[in-house]
Amino acid sequence: MPRALLNLLYKRSFRYDPHGGFMLSSGKKSDVYIDVKKTLYNPEGMELAGRAFFERIKDEPVDGIGGLTLGADPIAYATALISKLNGKPVEVFVVRKEAKKHGTQRWIEGNLEPGARVVIVDDVVTTGASTVKAIERAREAGFEVLKVIVLVDRQEGGREAIERHCKMEAVYAKGDLLRLYEQDRGRLKEKKDKKEKREKKLNTS
DSSP: OOHHHHHHHHHEEEEEEEETTTTOSSSEEESEEEEEEEHTTTHHHHHHHHHHHTTTTTTTTEEEEEEETTTTTHHHHHHHHHHHHHTTTOOEEEEEEOOSSSTTTOOEEOOOOOOEEEEEEEOOOOOOOHHHHHHHHHHHTEEEEEEEEEEOOOSSSHHHHHTTSSSSEEEEEEEHHHHHHHHHEEEEEEEHHHHHHHHHHHOOO
């Protein structure tokens, strides 16, 4: 597990509010909010993500990598760049949210032809609906979908929905970020306890 990327996700993208909670794009409310774009739009985060995803495809016969815009885009771009730097270049493709209104009127942008072997990527999976849509559009274009890789699995049923269509891997799960939160909270409590002990000792001396 790439620890540096996890730490950056925790620092930049993770929010926890057990009282008020957050409204997600899926319409669900959750005590955890993971704004992965805060990490992926950062140069360090983009490089780390590209390397993490490349490690998961480098030994497979992959022609292209992509998914539904916008969540998949920075991951696909970063992975393609890292793949080129490592001598195993893969093409990027983008699944549009709606078909192009002019020209070819296609759903997918890129250079891949039918028969291409592809990996679908996404930043965060909650219900899995956007990832499933990307799988369906890729197959309609004649691509062979080898697998799905997501950066963070929120562990709220998305994996099960996706795996009805294709196997899925996750670089991290929500639980990994919650463990960092608990560790942080433990360190803060320990620091607070030590401070209180010192103050108590000073007051009684």
